[in-house]
Amino acid sequence: MAIQFILEKSFAFNNRLKTKAWIKQVIAEHGKKCGNISYIFTNDEHVLDVNRQYLGHDYYTDIITFDYSDEDGVGKINGDIFVSVDRIKENAKEFKTSFDNELHRVIIHGVLHLLGFKDHSPKDSKLMRQKENECLELFF
Numbered sequence: 001m002a003i004q005f006i007l008e009k010s011f012a013f014n015n016r017l018k019t020k021a022w023i024k025q026v027i028a029e030h031g032k033k034c035g036n037i038s039y040i041f042t043n044d045e046h047v048l049d050v051n052r053q054y055l056g057h058d059y060y061t062d063i064i065t066f067d068y069s070d071e072d073g074v075g076k077i078n079g080d081i082f083v084s085v086d087r088i089k090e091n092a093k094e095f096k097t098s099f100d101n102e103l104h105r106v107i108i109h110g111v112l113h114l115l116g117f118k119d120h121s122p123k124d125s126k127l128m129r130q131k132e133n134e135c136l137e138l139f140f
Helices: 016-029 044-055 085-094 099-114 122-139
Strands: 003-007 033-042 063-067 076-084
Touching: 003 016, 016 033, 016 099, 016 122, 033 099, 044 063, 044 076, 044 085, 063 099, 076 085, 076 099, 085 099, 099 122
Parallel strands: 003 033, 033 076
Antiparallel strands: 063 076
């Protein structure tokens, strides 16, 4: 199966092969298989439009994950993940981290959603952040 990176907004995205291998490793470590995952890297306005149209939310966000994973017990995860490169740049500044670190945090955040992790409650958000950090240690 395939992991695709679609760049609607141009930016330097290095280590694509390493990133794909890392994503597959994280998925496998959670007992699942990688299906088809598409990352659409775009801008704030496009992600805002998607947020409004499909989720009924009227605010900017760094990532929106659409889960199309199999429910037939095969354990494959599939989805489309919209990423705002603009938000990643802003968040990297705000959290005083590198663009690459924030990029990979958002990339794996989407995978964690596909694996069933949520971030709506404070408890869920804390677990999500912990999982992101564990995954980032595997990459860097």
